[in-house]
Amino acid sequence: MGRMLRRAGRCVAHCTDGGRWSTVRRGERKASRIARGAIGDLTEAVKSAGIDDQAEVLIELKNVKKSFGKKVVLDGASFKIRRGEAVGIIGSSGTGKSTVLRIMAGLLQPDEGEVIIRGRPRVGLLSDEKDPNLKVGMVFQSAALFDSLTVGENVGFKLYEHSDLPEDVIKGLIKESLAQVGLSGVEDRYPAQLSGGMKKRAALARAIIKEDISDNDDALEEVVMYDEPTAGLDPVASTVVEDLMRNLHTGNKTAASYEEKKGGVASYIVVTHQHSTIRRAVDRLIFLHAGKVVWEGTSEEFDTCEEPIVRQFATGSLQGPIVY
Numbered sequence: 001m002g003r004m005l006r007r008a009g010r011c012v013a014h015c016t017d018g019g020r021w022s023t024v025r026r027g028e029r030k031a032s033r034i035a036r037g038a039i040g041d042l043t044e045a046v047k048s049a050g051i052d053d054q055a056e057v058l059i060e061l062k063n064v065k066k067s068f069g070k071k072v073v074l075d076g077a078s079f080k081i082r083r084g085e086a087v088g089i090i091g092s093s094g095t096g097k098s099t100v101l102r103i104m105a106g107l108l109q110p111d112e113g114e115v116i117i118r119g120r121p122r123v124g125l126l127s128d129e130k131d132p133n134l135k136v137g138m139v140f141q142s143a144a145l146f147d148s149l150t151v152g153e154n155v156g157f158k159l160y161e162h163s164d165l166p167e168d169v170i171k172g173l174i175k176e177s178l179a180q181v182g183l184s185g186v187e188d189r190y191p192a193q194l195s196g197g198m199k200k201r202a203a204l205a206r207a208i209i210k211e212d213i214s215d216n217d218d219a220l221e222e223v224v225m226y227d228e229p230t231a232g233l234d235p236v237a238s239t240v241v242e243d244l245m246r247n248l249h250t251g252n253k254t255a256a257s258y259e260e261k262k263g264g265v266a267s268y269i270v271v272t273h274q275h276s277t278i279r280r281a282v283d284r285l286i287f288l289h290a291g292k293v294v295w296e297g298t299s300e301e302f303d304t305c306e307e308p309i310v311r312q313f314a315t316g317s318l319q320g321p322i323v324y
């Protein structure tokens, strides 16, 4: 058992943070499970979102199907995520948004269909990959921090558990990662001593912590997946998290060039219900309904789109094809 695992608790379930398998307590697994929704032309949607439609496809889902018991959740979902994109996954509650995120992250296997990571079909789960070609960071809705560990130990968890780096180096990386999310100096606090927004930022620091200290140009690119990162936050705290997602993103339109900022978050995908997050932190949207992608477009197109399902969702009307 690793350096931190003993202290993190013994009721364990597999979960990932930042692309490596780690272990979380059953309560946290439950919380992350609870944290849980084309007609449009994909190429046009990518182009109008300002994304280079020739950019490398980092993740592709092809006709993915997933059922839990008799309940069909995904029924042939297909889409691509390109390098540099900030993509939102939206749709009504229970339409499979978190499921699709977990499938992309390699935490869950589809029943049918393919998950292709940078041109290579993924076989099994992320934990089965011997030679990963993409680093995946996951920020769960619950933040999924270990209550019994300090914030610093949480952020450095995968390095303490899965690397041979000396403690002082890990502490330096923790400090760097916390500074990136505006949380300098909270290493020794416990999660219970943080606000909800701070917990989400700590979870983000854990997802983006550097694993390679060699300044290696070949270091794996990272895609971060956020499950409802602003749920439960006040409007200002939401803005802080939304801007943080943008700032950590190398594909940020304001960055001089991708090459210039290489090493950060190449693309991110966010499941959200929050209008502010759709407006502020996302360029392109994927709308899931009845297990399929029914619409893709930019955040601006979302406001004017005539597709009845999207219109009903955007206006919150009780009349329309979405039935509860």
Ligand SMILES: Nc1ncnc2c1ncn2[C@@H]1O[C@H](COP(=O)(O)OP(=O)(O)OP(=O)(O)O)[C@@H](O)[C@H]1O
Residues within 6 Å of the ligand: 033, 034, 035, 036, 037, 068, 071, 073, 091, 092, 093, 094, 095, 096, 097, 098, 099, 100
């Ligand atoms: N591990 C599981 N076992 C059984 N059912 C599951 C499991 N995970 C998800 N489900 C079911 O699959 C459906 C889709 O869940 P999912 O969490 O992906 O939806 P969602 O769109 O993210 O919902 P919300 O917006 O409410 O968070 C739900 O009916 C849920 O109960």
